[in-house]
Each structure stands twice: as C-alpha cells, then as structure tokens.
C-alpha cells in the first residue's frame with residue numbers, strides 16, 4: 001500500500017481525503033492526516049455562523065466517525081514541525097514520526113498581522129479558527145466597542161459578527177474604499193451607505209500607527225494623529241500562507257510567502273505536493289476554497305494515474321454572504337488594465353449600484369460589480385465565464401427588460417454552475433435524467449451542487465426545473481410532500497367532495513401524516529369554505545400556534561391580545577376598559593400601526609379571562625392572529641374634516657364589519673380615505689377606497705411590508721353598494737385562486753393578464769362567476785361569529801388554555817423586566 | 831425549573847426507573863401535545879392519534895430556548911414523525927429528537943405508555 005500523509009486537516013486537506021477515497025480502491029492507499037487544530041476539519045467559509053450557532057458539529061465537514069469508516073488515520077491536535085526528505089518521514093511536535101511515500105501539504109494560511117506597535121496587547125484578535133472565535137466571544141462579554149482592521153470581504157464579515165455580539169462596531173480601512181480588490185469607488189460608496197444604515201461606523205484612509213493601552217488595549221492611534229477609543233480589535237488584514245515547513249525542508253517558497261508549485265501542484269520534490277491556501281501557483285495565492293478543491297482533484301487524479309489534468313488559473317468571483325447587503329463582484333470587476341465599455345446603473349435613493357464591463361467589440365461580458373441587489377449574479381457570472389454572446393441590449397442584463405420579453409439566456413451544458421464542487425449544468429441535467437430525480441434536495445445530494453457556499457442554489461433550482469420541463473414532467477406547485485396538489489386544486493377537492501375534515505382529505509387524497517405547511521393551509525381552506533369555528537374538535541390541531549390559541553405568540557411564550565376597533569373609532573368608555581384590563585393583568589400596551597391597541601404579555605391561562613372582560617364590554621376578536629381581515633384604516637372624513645367629501649369613518653366601519661373573520665391565503669387590510677389627500681393610506685392596502693366628488697374610487701392589491709406596492713384602480717366613481725359588491729367579488733376570487741401566503745399584490749403580479757384581466761372578471765364578469773362569488777361572500781358574512789366569544793362561553797375549549805396539564809402553575813420560566821414603566825419579556829437566549 | 835439544555839437527557843426504555851403518571855388521556859388534544867412538569871423538568875407529551883402513537887420530548891426548543899414544543903404542530907417527513915416549533919418552524923424527529931431541517935441540538939426524548947386511560951412518561955430517576 002502506498003503511504004499518503006496529509007499535513008493540515010482544513011477544508012482542502014479534508015476534500016483531498018474525500019476525493020481520494022471516492023476515486024481509488026481503499027486498499028491502494030494508506031492515509032494519515034495530521035491536523036494542528038483540536039477539531040476535525042470544519043467549514044471555515046461559514047465560520048461566522050458560529051456566532052449565532054456556537055456548535056462545532058454544525059460546522060464539521062464530516063464527523064470523526066467518517067474518518068474511521070473510511071480508514072483514515074486522523075491525528076488531531078498535533079503539529080508537524082519537521083520533514084525529512086531524505087528518509088521520507090515527518091515528525092510532530094509530540095515526537096510522532098511516520099514514513100511517507102507521498103506527502104500532501106495542505107497547511108492553509110494564518111491571518112496576516114501587520115507589524116504595528118501594540119498588536120500583542122490583550123483584546124487584539126485575529127479571525128480564522130474556532131479558537132479565535134471562542135476567545136472573541138468570551139472577551140466581548142466585557143466590552144462595548146470593537147474595531148475591525150480591514151474593510152475587505154472578511155473584515156466586513158467580522159464587522160457583522162461584532163454587531164451580533166452587540167458591540168458598537170468600527171471598521172478601519174487603509175485604502176480609500178471598501179473591498180478595494182472587488183469594488184470601484186461608486187460601488188464602495190453604495191456599500192458604505194448600506195453599512196452605515198446597519199449602524200457600522202467606517203473609517204477609510206486610516207493607517208494605524210499604534211494600539212494603545214497598558215496590557216489591555218484601550219484604543220487605536222492613526223498616522224493622521226486622530227484616534228479611536230475601542231476595547232477590542234479584530235485584525236482582518238489579509239492572509240499569510242503557512243510555508244514554514246516547506247522552508248524548513250528546503251522547498252522553494254515565494255518572495256511574499258507560499259509554497260511554489262507547478263501546474264501539477266508538485267513542489268520541487270516530486271513526492272511532495274502543496275494544495276489549497278498554502279500553494280503559490282503562477283505567483284498567486286488563492287484565498288478561496290473552490291480553487292483549493294480543484295487542486296485536490298488534480299493531485300488525486302495523478303495519484304490514481306488518471307488522464308492528464310493540470311490546474312488552470314481560477315475565477316475569483318465572489319459574493320458577500322452575511323452582512324445583510326448584497327454585494328458581488330465577478331470576472332474582471334475593475335477592468336483597470338483592460339479596454340472595456342462600462343454600463344453603470346446607480347440609484348442613490350435605494351442604494352443600488354450595478355456595473356457591467358462590456359468588451360470593446362460589444363460582444364462579451366468581462367465582469368462587473370453588484371451592490372444592493374445581486375440577484376443577477378449567477379446569471380452574469382455564467383455569461384462571463386462561458387464567453388456567451390450578449391443580447392442586443394446588454395443593459396437589460398442589469399436593468400431587467402422594460403416592457404417586452406424577459407432577457408433570459410440559455411446556458412451551455414459546459415457552464416460551471418457550482419464552483420465550490422465544480423458541477424456543470426450538464427452534470428445536473430444528466431443526474432436528473434439518469435437517476436430520475438424528482439426534488440431539488442435529491443439533486444443536491446446526488447451532484448453536491450449547492451452544498452458549498454450555497455451561492456448557486458437559485459440557479460441550480462432553475463436548471464432542475466427547466467430539465468424537468470424538458471422531460472415533459474410538469475413542474476407543479478404542489479404544497480408539500482403530503483399532497484400532490486396546488487392550493488387551488490385542494491380547494492376544488494374540498495368543495496366538490498364536500499370534505500370537512502383534514503384527516504379525511506389526507507386519507508383520500510394525500511400521503512403520510514401532514515406537516516406544518518399543509519395543516520394550516522387546509523385549515524384556512526376549510527374555514528373559508530365552511531366558516532366553522534376553527535377550534536372545533538379535530539380542527540384545532542391544524543392551526544398554527546397563533547390560530548390555535550387565538551392570539552399572537554411573543555418572545556418568551558406569552559401572547560398578545562388585540563380587540564377589534566373598527567375604523568379606529570373608539571369611545572372613551574371602551575378606552576377605559578382597555579386600560580383597566582391592561583392594568584389588572586399587567587399587560588404592556590401600545591397603539592399599533594393599524595389604528596388599534598395591542599395588549600402584550602398575557603400568559604396562556606389568562607387569555608380566556610382577559611377576553612371575557614373585553615367581550616362583556618362589547619369588544620370582539622381583532623383576528624390579529626389569523627390569515628384574515630386585520631383592519632380597515634380610516635381617516636376622520638367629512639364629519640369633521642374641512643376637506644372631507646364623504647363619511648369615511650362610517651364606511652370603513654361598515655367594510656371592516658363586513659369582512660371581519662374572513663379566512664384568506666394571507667392577511668387582508670383595507671383603508672378608506674375621505675378625499676384624495678389620502679390620510680388613511682388606502683392605496684397601500686389590499687383594497688383601498690378613496691372618496692371622489694361622485695362616489696368612491698376602489699383600488700386593489702396594494703401592499704406595505706418588505707416589497708411595498710401601490711394599489712391600482714379597479715373602478716372609479718362608484719356608489720357604496722357597487723363598491724361592496726366589487727370588493728366581495730374581488731376578495732372571493734383572490735381567496736379561491738391565490739397560492740398560500742401570497743398577499744393580493746403578489747397574486748396580481750402573477751395573475752395572467754394582470755389588472756386588465758382582474759377588471760374583466762370583477763367588473764365585467766367575463767367569467768360569468770360574479771353571482772357565485774357574491775353568494776359565497778354573503779354566506780361568509782351571514783355565518784360570522786366571534787371566535788373568542790365562543791371560547792369564553794365554552795368550558796371545554798377554555799380548558800385548553802393552560803401551560804401544564806399536570807399542575808396548575810403557569811410556566812415558571814417566563815420572565816419579564818421593566819422598561820419605561822411597563823413590562824417587557826427578557827431577551828431570549830441565543 | 832430548568833432551561834438548561836444539558837439537563838434534558840434522552841431516556842431509553844430499558845433505562846426507565848420511574849413511570850410518572852402524567853395526566854389522563856383526554857388532557858392531550860388529538861394530533862397535538864401538552865406539557866407536564868416533573869422534578870423541575872418540562873416535558874412535552876404528544877398524542878399523535880392519526881398514527882396511534884405517543885411521544886415525549888423536552889418542552890424546550892433548542893433554537894431560542896423557548897418552553898414551547900408542546901404547542902408545536904405534528905406531522906411527518908417521509909416515515910419519520912416530527913414536531914414543528916411554533917416560533918421559527920424548526921422541526922424535530924419525535925423518535926430520535928434530531929433536528930430535521932437544520933442543525934439545532936437534538937431533543938431529549940422519553941418513553942411514553944398509556945395504561946387504563948392514563949399517560950405515563952418514563953424517567954431514569
């Protein structure tokens with residue numbers, strides 16, 4: 001057996017072992033791996049996740065048992081400090097000596113620490129290993145202000161981590177811009193603004209001269225005589241290849257570090273290879289994992305005597321993972337020394353900057369930069385790497401097409417889609433065909449695509465769907481593994497077969513035992529079809545927690561109570577009752593963004609008592625917990641306002657009471673304004689009504705939330721009766737056809753024919769279903785009951801509201817503290 | 831009452847020393863769960879009536895350390911019975927306690943038996 005020793009159990013060292021075992025007969029090679037770190041190889045790329053989930057096993061490339069199962073002798077916690085090339089042995093710092101036939105150096109890099117006075121002080125850290133992170137986390141417990149030295153990719157990641165550790169965070173960068181190797185000035189400016197919005201303080205053009213403090217650091221001093229008080233510093237100023245072993249045994253190393261290798265990754269000694277971040281190829285150190293994996297592949301290929309394959313220079317495109325701002329740069333991003341024509345899109349308002357570099361002849365994409373929005377990254381990267389011909393209007397690539405067909409480019413089979421695992425489009429398509437893959441998870445397991453940094457996941461999914469479509473398999477929007485139907489199909493089944501029970505539906509039309517996706521979805525469909533009490537026997541287990549307890553769950557496990565206050569109108573007497581109830585049960589009160597009052601911090605057993613008091617005072621459920629109507633916001637309107645055209649308050653109350661309790665694919669909100677000054681913000685609602693001289697304008701499909709969208713005019717100058725009629729039809733049509741959890745805006749965006757079609761259906765009754773829709777809505781309106789009233793009056797249902805079933809005590813772990821004279825839950829554990 | 835994950839340890843059926851009489855069967859909603867307290871521990875007991883099975887696990891969700899799993903939703907992934915946490919929908923196998931859609935720590939699980947209308951949970955002490 002040939003003896004292989006791998007020095008370094010990092011990402012690349014691990015990948016080498018994995019590939020060698022996968023490709024060669026087990027009995028051909030005896031593998032020993034030395035790792036200096038105490039842990040088995042872990043995913044350094046996702047190291048920052050350790051701050052939010054400090055679990056080593058989560059990061060491990062493979063559990064220790066994997067090494068055993070694969071007959072790999074893993075020796076962790078031992079550093080090799082000598083190689084004897086004459087006798088072909090290595091020796092560890094503990095004195096272990098072992099012979100080798102072939103030696104693989106996969107020693108990676110360490111963080112580069114610039115020679116600044118004071119770097120040895122307590123409170124100065126680097127950011128490379130789990131130990132580093134443990135030390136940072138520990139130290140941060142007693143500090144409030146931290147700085148990161150280096151505004152590159154890693155530095156920004158470290159800055160995000162400092163934010164997560166609740167530090168006031170500063171980033172110090174020597175260059176005049178952020179991510180100087182990936183971004184131009186305008187790109188850096190856009191990123192800068194975004195980072196400042198996140199609360200990170202940035203200092204550019206800063207040359208650190210000294211780290212101040214006695215023993216412990218207390219601040220930083222810069223060459224321009226300014227200084228900064230910080231208690232902790234994380235240095236992220238670049239990497240230093242670990243080539244000390246190579247030097248010790250006389251192998252060539254580069255002037256600025258790195259073990260010199262040829263295209264076959266051989267060092268000067270043909271029995272010794274170097275791969276990963278320690279290898280200097282054509283005078284270049286690759287600080288990314290994908291080229292390291294490719295190097296491992298090239299070496300494995302030689303060892304098993306495969307077809308000749310050499311290492312070629314590698315693309316360095318990157319996308320920032322963590323910071324909450326999309327940043328990507330690909331191909332030749334800066335084009336500093338290449339003739340090119342840039343196309344630039346900049347929106348200072350939203351902080352989006354995009355630049356693509358087109359070749360002089362206008363035929364090819366050379367590279368580019370995306371800040372603020374990087375959805376197009378995968379596609380642009382593929383166009384660049386594959387030298388694909390550009391569309392006639394290349395600006396569409398970053399602007400999206402304005403009118404007309406969408407710009408979509410067909411990738412060649414050879415396009416490398418996942419660079420971490422080197423998977424091409426062809427590999428994915430072939431795997432789908434050969435193994436008859438039917439879901440995206442299988443594709444990932446089978447091809448490994450998307451299992452590295454994960455950046456390619458969206459494109460992998462697209463390719464998978466396209467391939468299925470090509471094979472004539474329909475890509476269906478089935479709701480989950482338990483039902484092979486779309487939401488609309490299930491609704492049809494429920495109606496046609498008159499199904500009233502989830503288990504019956506699952507037995508007859510599904511498989512398995514359901515899940516958190518299909519249960520609440522079916523519950524909502526049953527409710528919007530039969531309008532029965534949602535907590536009736538058998539239905540309660542289908543409801544999301546909020547629906548199950550008719551209240552919204554909050555941090556710590558307490559609930560909020562939101563009584564309906566239609567149109568935002570409330571009498572002083574009712575206000576007093578809310579105050580009294582809040583006081584009696586010690587609830588935090590806040591006026592919501594929906595013109596009503598939210599009472600927070602009720603314990604589960606208190607809910608029925610609280611509601612009993614509210615109901616006795618004439619309140620009813622506000623359905624803040626349900627996918628159902630929330631509020632119909634109003635302005636004060638013509639009764640008081642000098643501009644008011646009609647009585648918007650009365651109308652909003654009428655509308656709110658009409659649709660209260662109506663279950664739908666997502667929540668519903670309305671608004672009524674008394675004139676076009678629009679104080680009720682009706683145009684941001686699912687349906688918005690604005691008074692005109694002649695009557696009302698009805699707008700539909702508006703949305704606040706993360707993707708705000710204005711509502712659009714469905715019908716103008718209509719009377720109140722027509723207005724309600726149209727809303728009846730509109731809402732029922734939406735309820736019947738929308739996918740789960742699609743607000744009306746999203747639904748309209750996907751609706752074939754868009755607004756014109758909707759107007760046709762609702763106003764012109766083009767499908768001839770208007771009368772049915774109205775009838776169905778009438779049934780809902782007539783059968784409405786306040787759910788809380790039913791619970792309060794039903795001792796069986798009331799019994800459900802306890803924390804324990806074997807003792808009366810409430811949950812003793814629930815804790816509150818004081819803030820501005822009211823209570824708040826203690827922050828939850830990480 | 832303990833919110834320390836480490837204090838919840840899986841009890842295998844052969845390790846049971848005490849069968850704690852938790853509550854009568856009808857205290858547990860069909861296809862749902864309820865919590866009990868036992869010597870400072872909070873345990874969620876699940877009545878998976880659709881499958882005719884009972885399960886028990888720690889009530890503490892390892893994700894944000896919330897005492898909540900008894901209010902979670904039951905379901906299955908392939909053959910595996912599971913519960914979804916109400917807060918962020920992390921799902922855990924009811925058989926092994928393993929987090930199925932992420933890398934949270936495993937839940938401790940406990941044996942359950944039903945005798946003469948009462949539900950019992952097995953503890954090792």
Ligand code: SRM
Pocket residue numbers: 552553554560562590591592593594595596597598624630631667669684685702703704705706707743
């Ligand atoms: C209480 C309140 C904030 C406040 O203190 O003012 C609030 C609180 C929550 N909102 Fe909201 N939203 C509140 C007004 C709004 C508004 C403003 C409005 O309604 O005029 C919006 C933007 C308008 C819109 O919806 O188009 C709003 C957009 C959202 C969204 C984003 C929806 C979207 O389409 O993108 C969510 C997430 C979701 O529903 O999936 C959300 C979800 C939530 C949840 C339910 C999050 C959760 O699951 O726990 C919060 C529940 C807190 C609770 O337990 O009560 N909340 N939320 C407001 C309650 C209004 C009410 O009286 O019912």
Ligand SMILES: Cc1cc2nc3c(=O)[nH]c(=O)nc-3n(C[C@H](O)[C@H](O)[C@H](O)COP(=O)(O)OP(=O)(O)OC[C@H]3O[C@@H](n4cnc5c(N)ncnc54)[C@H](O)[C@@H]3O)c2cc1C
Pocket residue numbers: 007008009010011012013014034035036037044045046047048078079080081106107108109127128129154157242245275276277278286287288289290292321453
């Ligand atoms: C926070 C962070 C985020 C990153 N994000 C990305 C990213 O998004 N995308 C990307 O492509 N790359 C990223 N990287 C870089 C990526 O992690 C490295 O390129 C990759 O880990 C290199 O793998 P390697 O095996 O060559 O080196 P390493 O992973 O450093 O492994 C080398 C191992 O060898 C050990 N070793 C060294 N000398 C000896 C010795 N003499 N004896 C025994 N053991 C020894 C070391 O202790 C170490 O464990 C990131 C790095 C960090 C730190």
Ligand code: SF4
Pocket residue numbers: none
């Ligand atoms: S904006 Fe976010 S944090 Fe604020 S209430 Fe709405 S969901 Fe909660």
Ligand code: FES
Pocket residue numbers: 891892893894895896915916917918919920
């Ligand atoms: S607390 Fe359970 S999933 Fe977040």
